[in-house]
Amino acid sequence: MNHKTETELHNQAVKDLAEVLPKIAQYKAKDRLKIPAQDMPCQDPVVRRSNLNEVALGYTLEQARLEAMRCIQCKNKPCIAGCPVEIDIPRFVQHVAEGDIQKAIDAIKEFSLLPAICGRVCPQETQCQLTCTTGKSLKDIDKAVAIGRLERFVADWERTQGTIKAPLVKTETGRKVAVVGSGPAGLVVAADVRREGHKVVLFEAFHKTGGVMRYGIPEFRLPNEIVDQEIDTLKKMGVEIKTNFVVGRTRKLTDLLDKDGFDAVFVGTGAGLPMFMGIEGENLIGVFSANEYLTRANLMRAFDRDNADTPMYYSKYVAVLGGGNVAMDAARMAKRLGAKEVYVVYRRTEVEMPARKEEVAHAKEEGIHFYFLQNAKRILGDDKGRVRAMECLRYELGEPDSSGRRRPVVIEGSEFTLDVDTVIVAIGNGSNPLIGQTTPNLNVNKWGNIIVDKETQKTNINRIYAGGDIVLGAATVILAMGEGRRAAAAINKLLAGAG
Amino acid sequence: MNQITLKKQLSTDVFLMKVRAPLIAEERKAGQFIMLQVDDDFGERIPLTIADASEKDGTITLIFQVVGKTTSDLAALSEGEAIPSVVGPLGKPTHIEKFGTVVCVGGGIGVAPLHPIAQALKKAGNHVITIIGARTKNLLILEDEMRAIADEFIVCTDDGSYGRKALVTVPLKEVCEKNPKPAMAIAIGPPVMMKFCAETTRPYKVFTQVSLNTIMVDGTGMCGGCRVNVGDKVKFVCVDGPEFDGHLVDFDNMISRLSSYKDIETKKHRCKLEGCK
Numbered sequence: 001m002n003h004k005t006e007t008e009l010h011n012q013a014v015k016d017l018a019e020v021l022p023k024i025a026q027y028k029a030k031d032r033l034k035i036p037a038q039d040m041p042c043q044d045p046v047v048r049r050s051n052l053n054e055v056a057l058g059y060t061l062e063q064a065r066l067e068a069m070r071c072i073q074c075k076n077k078p079c080i081a082g083c084p085v086e087i088d089i090p091r092f093v094q095h096v097a098e099g100d101i102q103k104a105i106d107a108i109k110e111f112s113l114l115p116a117i118c119g120r121v122c123p124q125e126t127q128c129q130l131t132c133t134t135g136k137s138l139k140d141i142d143k144a145v146a147i148g149r150l151e152r153f154v155a156d157w158e159r160t161q162g163t164i165k166a167p168l169v170k171t172e173t174g175r176k177v178a179v180v181g182s183g184p185a186g187l188v189v190a191a192d193v194r195r196e197g198h199k200v201v202l203f204e205a206f207h208k209t210g211g212v213m214r215y216g217i218p219e220f221r222l223p224n225e226i227v228d229q230e231i232d233t234l235k236k237m238g239v240e241i242k243t244n245f246v247v248g249r250t251r252k253l254t255d256l257l258d259k260d261g262f263d264a265v266f267v268g269t270g271a272g273l274p275m276f277m278g279i280e281g282e283n284l285i286g287v288f289s290a291n292e293y294l295t296r297a298n299l300m301r302a303f304d305r306d307n308a309d310t311p312m313y314y315s316k317y318v319a320v321l322g323g324g325n326v327a328m329d330a331a332r333m334a335k336r337l338g339a340k341e342v343y344v345v346y347r348r349t350e351v352e353m354p355a356r357k358e359e360v361a362h363a364k365e366e367g368i369h370f371y372f373l374q375n376a377k378r379i380l381g382d383d384k385g386r387v388r389a390m391e392c393l394r395y396e397l398g399e400p401d402s403s404g405r406r407r408p409v410v411i412e413g414s415e416f417t418l419d420v421d422t423v424i425v426a427i428g429n430g431s432n433p434l435i436g437q438t439t440p441n442l443n444v445n446k447w448g449n450i451i452v453d454k455e456t457q458k459t460n461i462n463r464i465y466a467g468g469d470i471v472l473g474a475a476t477v478i479l480a481m482g483e484g485r486r487a488a489a490a491i492n493k494l495l496a497g498a499g
Numbered sequence: 500m501n502q503i504t505l506k507k508q509l510s511t512d513v514f515l516m517k518v519r520a521p522l523i524a525e526e527r528k529a530g531q532f533i534m535l536q537v538d539d540d541f542g543e544r545i546p547l548t549i550a551d552a553s554e555k556d557g558t559i560t561l562i563f564q565v566v567g568k569t570t571s572d573l574a575a576l577s578e579g580e581a582i583p584s585v586v587g588p589l590g591k592p593t594h595i596e597k598f599g600t601v602v603c604v605g606g607g608i609g610v611a612p613l614h615p616i617a618q619a620l621k622k623a624g625n626h627v628i629t630i631i632g633a634r635t636k637n638l639l640i641l642e643d644e645m646r647a648i649a650d651e652f653i654v655c656t657d658d659g660s661y662g663r664k665a666l667v668t669v670p671l672k673e674v675c676e677k678n679p680k681p682a683m684a685i686a687i688g689p690p691v692m693m694k695f696c697a698e699t700t701r702p703y704k705v706f707t708q709v710s711l712n713t714i715m716v717d718g719t720g721m722c723g724g725c726r727v728n729v730g731d732k733v734k735f736v737c738v739d740g741p742e743f744d745g746h747l748v749d750f751d752n753m754i755s756r757l758s759s760y761k762d763i764e765t766k767k768h769r770c771k772l773e774g775c776k
């Protein structure tokens with residue numbers, strides 16, 4: 001594998017920048033298109049397979065400036081429309097090109113509160129970078145301006161400068177808002193509402209905050225340190241955090257309003273309830289939902305076998321079912337936990353895979369095998385009830401279905417077995433059932449997702465708002481964040497009105 | 500929060516602790532449990548039933564048997580110390596109403612979760628027949644408490660060191676043969692015991708409720724680690740249970756799943772006791 005080290009990439013960038021910089025003022029669009037797209041420096045795949053450190057190392061200043069100079073500052077700014085929170089991308093990118101990173105971060109923060117996170121985990125190739133003119137002109141979406149990487153660079157720069165200032169909080173209003181769930185949706189609501197001077201209490205069921213960013217997305221993609229930073233900022237702003245508190249159980253949702261004196265509540269409890277395939281052998285020892293597997297490894301720290309009390313299954317041959325980010329994370333985590341071979345079994349083809357492109361590429365570099373157009377039929381066990389193999393079926397692509405993707409059709413009689421000792425099911429999550437179960441009057445749809453007004457995120461119960469995965473079904477960090485911002489705006493308006 | 504206000508040793512391996520947790524004490528109902536952690540960074544989350552609670556004192560009572568790492572770490576805490584994480588009450592409360600005659604069967608540590616249920620059933624006006632059992636005399640817990648709320652009371656040990664020398668299924672069968680037969684049975688104890696209780700009552704068509712103690716990670720329906728087959732459905736014990744119709748539970752699969760980490764945990768436990776690395 002031709003892995004380029006951080007130093008090699010950096011040295012090249014220093015050289016290229018020295019050449020471009022004196023002439024940049026005269027550059028036309030076509031000249032900018034010739035500036036080499038900057039690769040993300042990464043840990044060597046052979047090394048990173050057995051550690052949990054972040055895979056992507058981040059641009060250096062020179063790399064970031066060069067990459068930013070590839071932006072042709074389009075008049076119609078198609079990239080902005082691709083971003084769910086409509087960051088003024090050309091503006092911040094221009095600041096990066098000029099080397100004024102402080103201005104860049106200020107520009108981003110007008111729109112997004114979690115740039116270090118979104119820069120890392122947004123599916124950019126289907127959002128802001130999808131419509132980027134630079135990519136289009138070069139007829140290669142991988143050659144679009146690397147907006148996410150630039151965003152990450154800018155946010156990391158601010159963090160390492162130690163200049164992060166907690167946003168100003170207005171004078172106390174005496175009003176009080178409960179935020180349920182500390183995933184991206186909840187964090188954003190807490191910050192936006194607190195800024196207006198309202199008291200905010202953030203309730204979290206687990207002993208640690210961050211939601212999926214803590215228990216699901218592994219350290220090697222999103223270090224805990226970055227999530228901690230966001231929580232620290234909230235604490236500095238005076239947000240009170242109550243962990244080990246399950247709303248619905250420890251306290252009923254409506255009791256927060258009726259008994260505890262909260263003026264409004266935001267519910268951001270996320271997805272939960274892992275789905276299984278409903279096939280034979282799914283309850284054998286060695287079959288896990290990706291949620292369980294990742295929660296043990298991440299939140300419960302079972303990756304650290306010597307120190308963690310929570311046990312982690314020893315696996316040699318692992319099959320992961322699914323093709324999303326969750327499947328990629330589980331597969332790559334299994335590898336890091338010492339599995340010899342990991343197979344991702346996906347019923348469609350690579351094109352239809354919902355996972356971020358970069359993660360798929362990283363997984364391949366790490367030696368994960370991909371079995372496309374295949375699916376599990378049943379899981380076979382040994383006499384101790386442990387997984388010994390998985391019987392699979394081959395598929396071919398048929399007519400497009402309602403989602404526009406071509407439907408996989410089973411090829412009859414194509415059964416074959418894969419010898420594995422572990423099966424991780426990553427085919428999606430239903431909604432978290434607890435709030436719905438314990439709040440009888442709350443309107444939810446047939447999948448258990450809370451129904452809200454699209455403008456305000458308000459539920460059918462007065463003063464109760466909701467957003468993120470509990471409304472959208474399993475979605476993305478940035479969409480959860482966008483919903484949080486809308487809800488916070490509505491809550492702030494409600495409280496100001498009632499002033 | 501979570502201070503241990505009382506600690507008592509009930510038998511060789513069994514401890515009782517009262518823990519300050521006013522919100523949980525206020526909300527909890529019979530049949531519910533908490534998840535706790537003795538170390539917030541590297542500890543394991545384990546489920547324990549709320550054996551009793553006092554809203555007035557703001558405390559909950561836990562009764563647990565030391566079987567592994569977390570339970571021994573917990574047993575090592577003293578009065579006045581706090582348990583870093585306690586979350587609950589979780590699970591669906593037991594459905595309590597006046598059924599008529601109810602036979603409550605508790606085995607070993609299972610008597611602890613059975614106690615608040617028997618109490619609630621008695622309060623609702625049921626005729627409560629209680630059968631408790633243990634391997635041997637000094638493993639029996641809560642005998643006086645259970646006797647106090649029972650209309651009929653039977654105690655047995657496997658080795659005959661106290662009460663009747665019998666497995667709890669023997670008196671259970673006798674109770675089922677009475678006329679009229681009991682309206683329902685509740686059996687809580689080791690999985691094997693619950694399995695055989697369900698087998699005992701099956702021919703008499705006495706509805707038998709069991710409380711399952713599967714391995715759990717989050718306890719809120721997020722991981723699926725606690726799943727069991729109930730009839731032709733897969734249920735999550737932490738949100739759909741912990742109580743289910745014993746005649747429908749696939750105990751063999753549940754018992755097998757409980758051994759998922761046996762090798763790893765026995766090793767860890769031994770290492771802790773023997774002080775090796």
Ligand SMILES: Cc1cc2nc3c(=O)[nH]c(=O)nc-3n(C[C@H](O)[C@H](O)[C@H](O)COP(=O)(O)OP(=O)(O)OC[C@H]3O[C@@H](n4cnc5c(N)ncnc54)[C@H](O)[C@@H]3O)c2cc1C
Nearest residue numbers: 181183184185205211212216247270325468469475476477
């Ligand atoms: C493994 C994995 C990888 C992913 N990768 C990506 C990615 O690369 N890019 C991307 O954009 N998205 C990714 N996602 C999706 C993304 O993480 C979610 O869309 C996002 O986190 C949703 O945010 P949220 O705030 O709605 O909820 P969550 O992040 O799910 O947080 C909800 C929080 O609420 C808490 N909670 C639940 N019930 C209660 C209750 N009753 N009381 C108190 N607290 C409660 C939960 O413990 C949790 O902490 C991934 C998801 C997973 C699982």
Ligand SMILES: Cc1cc2nc3c(=O)[nH]c(=O)nc-3n(C[C@H](O)[C@H](O)[C@H](O)COP(=O)(O)OP(=O)(O)OC[C@H]3O[C@@H](n4cnc5c(N)ncnc54)[C@H](O)[C@@H]3O)c2cc1C
Nearest residue numbers: 545546547548562563564566567568569570712713714764
């Ligand atoms: C809803 C519920 C309520 C419970 N209530 C009580 C209670 O009131 N008192 C009490 O003493 N115990 C109770 N348990 C069981 C208790 O959770 C386990 O004993 C505990 O998790 C063991 O943790 P450990 O780290 O000490 O042992 P580990 O080191 O984790 O395990 C030691 C041995 O116990 C087995 N084991 C692991 N988890 C469980 C489990 N959940 N159930 C049974 N065996 C297990 C392992 O296979 C291993 O052989 C309950 C379990 C559930 C699910």
Ligand code: SF4
Nearest residue numbers: 083118122127128148
């Ligand atoms: S938040 Fe996400 S979609 Fe928006 S600009 Fe950043 S990376 Fe792109």
Ligand code: SF4
Nearest residue numbers: 071072074079132133
């Ligand atoms: S579309 Fe691409 S090139 Fe155009 S302004 Fe946006 S980032 Fe720059």
Ligand code: FES
Nearest residue numbers: 718720722723737
């Ligand atoms: S313990 Fe995780 S779903 Fe029940």
